[in-house]
Amino acid sequence: MRHQLTPLLWRSGLTVALVCGIGLLPWLSRTDPALTVLKARSAERDPTPEVLADIRDRLDLDDGPWRLLGHWAGGLWRGDAGRSWISGAEVTPAVLQALGVSLLLMAVALAVAAVTAGLVCARTLYRQGRRGRAGGGSAVLAALPEFLTASVLATVVGVQLGWLPALGWYGPRWTVLPALALGLPAGAVLGRLLDDLLPGAFAESWARAAAARGLPRRIIARQAVRRCVPALLPNTGLFVVGLTGGSVAVEQIFDIPGLGRTTLQAALAQDLPVLQAGTLALVLLAAAATGASRLAARLLIGPALRDGALPSLHRPTPPARAIQPFLHGAVLLAVVALGLPRDPLALNTRERLRSPSWAHPFGTDALGRDVLARVAHGALDTLLLALAISAVALLAGVLLGLLPRLSGPLVDTVNAVPPVLGALLVTAVAGGGPVTPALAVSLVAWAPLATHTSALLRQERAALHVTATRGLGAGRWYVLRHELLPAVLPPVTRHALLRLPGIALALASLAFLGLGAQPPSPEWGLLLAENQPYAERAPWAVLAPAAVLALLGALAVSAAGGVRRRPRHRTVEAPVERPARVRELVGAE
Numbered sequence: 001m002r003h004q005l006t007p008l009l010w011r012s013g014l015t016v017a018l019v020c021g022i023g024l025l026p027w028l029s030r031t032d033p034a035l036t037v038l039k040a041r042s043a044e045r046d047p048t049p050e051v052l053a054d055i056r057d058r059l060d061l062d063d064g065p066w067r068l069l070g071h072w073a074g075g076l077w078r079g080d081a082g083r084s085w086i087s088g089a090e091v092t093p094a095v096l097q098a099l100g101v102s103l104l105l106m107a108v109a110l111a112v113a114a115v116t117a118g119l120v121c122a123r124t125l126y127r128q129g130r131r132g133r134a135g136g137g138s139a140v141l142a143a144l145p146e147f148l149t150a151s152v153l154a155t156v157v158g159v160q161l162g163w164l165p166a167l168g169w170y171g172p173r174w175t176v177l178p179a180l181a182l183g184l185p186a187g188a189v190l191g192r193l194l195d196d197l198l199p200g201a202f203a204e205s206w207a208r209a210a211a212a213r214g215l216p217r218r219i220i221a222r223q224a225v226r227r228c229v230p231a232l233l234p235n236t237g238l239f240v241v242g243l244t245g246g247s248v249a250v251e252q253i254f255d256i257p258g259l260g261r262t263t264l265q266a267a268l269a270q271d272l273p274v275l276q277a278g279t280l281a282l283v284l285l286a287a288a289a290t291g292a293s294r295l296a297a298r299l300l301i302g303p304a305l306r307d308g309a310l311p312s313l314h315r316p317t318p319p320a321r322a323i324q325p326f327l328h329g330a331v332l333l334a335v336v337a338l339g340l341p342r343d344p345l346a347l348n349t350r351e352r353l354r355s356p357s358w359a360h361p362f363g364t365d366a367l368g369r370d371v372l373a374r375v376a377h378g379a380l381d382t383l384l385l386a387l388a389i390s391a392v393a394l395l396a397g398v399l400l401g402l403l404p405r406l407s408g409p410l411v412d413t414v415n416a417v418p419p420v421l422g423a424l425l426v427t428a429v430a431g432g433g434p435v436t437p438a439l440a441v442s443l444v445a446w447a448p449l450a451t452h453t454s455a456l457l458r459q460e461r462a463a464l465h466v467t468a469t470r471g472l473g474a475g476r477w478y479v480l481r482h483e484l485l486p487a488v489l490p491p492v493t494r495h496a497l498l499r500l501p502g503i504a505l506a507l508a509s510l511a512f513l514g515l516g517a518q519p520p521s522p523e524w525g526l527l528l529a530e531n532q533p534y535a536e537r538a539p540w541a542v543l544a545p546a547a548v549l550a551l552l553g554a555l556a557v558s559a560a561g562g563v564r565r566r567p568r569h570r571t572v573e574a575p576v577e578r579p580a581r582v583r584e585l586v587g588a589e
Contacts, residue, residue: 014413015283019276023069026270033061033085033270040086040269059085072273076280082273084266095262095277099244099285101169102251102258106243108179109186113239116187121195125221128202128211146505150181150253151532151542167255178254182247185502186239190232192498193452196491197228230297231459234451240289244282283413290411297455324558332379332551339376344369344522353538363540365531371544378522379548385438386504393445393503394496398489400446401453402480411447437510445503452495456488463487501553508549524549 026033034055035047045051056062060071072082081091158166158177165174201207201224210220244259251261259278266274338361348368356363362371400407426439460466466483474482508525519526524545531541 014410015280018283018413019073019280020069022276022279023072023272024065025267025272025275027065031270033272034059036270037085040271068272072276081277084274085271086269086274091273091277095259095274095281098257098259098262098278099281101256102244102247102260105175105178105182105247105256105258106240108175109182109243109247110240112179112183113187113190116184117191117194120188120191121198124195124198125224126217128207128217128220146181146185146247146250149184150178150250151535153177153181154253155535169254169256174254174256178247178250178256181250182243185505186243189498189502190236190239193232193495194225194228196494197231198224201227226300230300231452231455233293233297234290234455236293240285244285286413325555328551328555328558332548332555335372335548335551336376336379339370339372339374339379342370342373342376344373344377345520346370346373353534353541355538356540362544363538365527365538365541366534371527371541374522374527375524375544375548378524378527378545381521382504382507382524383552385507386500389438389442389445389503390496390500392442393449393499394493396446397449397496398453398492401450401457401492404454404458407450407454411451414444414447437507440510441503441506445499445506448499449492449496453488453492456491457484460484460487497556497559500556501549504549504552 021028026036032052034052037055037059038045038047038051060068075082079092081095083089084091084094154166154177157163164176166177168174202220204227207220207224210223247258248260248264250256251258252264259281263275263278263282265271266278346369348364351360351364351368352366354360354364354368360370360372362375365371365374400410426436426443461484463483466479469479469483504524508523508528510525519530527545528542531538531545535542
């Protein structure tokens, strides 16, 4: 009972702290909430002292943030989240309607992600676990920005071809394009993680025995997928919340009245009742998704997890020797090296939107600036910053993953905060500037890695070799150092490498929404945002930074394939030395 009550109290405390932080947002940012509300209601109206005083009186802003928070929280017991400061409408129906829209979009996006993940690991399933070359298609999908994919789908499929509607939310046909924009990158990441686990499942004794008895390959493949899915369910729960509240850019492009867009608009306008209710809905959704994923994992694994009779999926394998990482890295370095000598800020209006040529290999943008120069100079900031954040996220994820009772509730709360809202909170506390997106992404980047570490440790602790090592009397630290960490660190490191393009995309998304770097900075997200209006006239201005992001994804995927648990070559010991070896093992801590 105590073990169940502590996480509940921990989650409740974090939720209260998050909601209180949002309620203090105007006062932390030292902005007048009455002025912000006036601009959101009518940007043309003059902010006279009389008008601002009337707004403060109507919204009870002079009572201070704590009384406002107490009044808002008191109404939650009755299902009343107050009224919007902007429209005056009741908050609860509006948030529930937006949540329903986002849940429907999330369900369709998850279906797209499941199909995409199946296609990514189809070759491994067909070959029954024998590793082939890492597919570059999944790397490109994982590295494509969601907002860029959404823009291309809306422009080409929706407007030019007219196959599907590109704007609005009026029926099932309107869900297809945004679900594709959200589901393809998520499915690529999940597919790579599943493809990483499948060889270990096919190498287990049950799979070899089933193949020897002549069972159909499809049955063995289906059971192998079932064997690997529990390790991915926690990350799937994170994707559920991310697709619901983090799809702000996609909802903006397709004009979808979802929870992410509603939360963003409330955050920009400092409409605190709507913002607090939307964040609380995301936190509750995160807790429900986490609980459902853990229950499903226990049902799929069965009593083996409890009895310590679970085979390990992470067997020692020699690292793959491939030339792809060197080729991808060489191309990326060549692009940076060719563009660095060029001036990324040089304007030439007579060269506006020029197509690629010898003088401008990537063409020019709407101001006549060389796109190659801007991509190369932006790479220094984007790549170095993404690498630093990935390293910090990997370290924090592993350390917090070792403490699941501490990190579990923290992951639920952190994952419920969209990066856009995190950027706004960071801006309120630390101020704006180029550091804001880095801090915002760092606050959430460790959560998937901590969840992955906890899930793998939970299964690895139930492995037969760990049970045997404990039976010999080995202590906790010996088991952690010699058995658990060598099995868990390689897959989590590969996961961190797969997340590297996603971190670069998160930085780019914040810049795309105007919350990161500002002009004339050559940051990649800002390049995409600046050149998107000219995508039809000058597609090279958008495709160049998108292609470099895809190249970064291919480099991360191919490099991740080389991070493997190396086999430990043991020498056969003489019988007289074996008792001493056992005593050494038993006494080690």
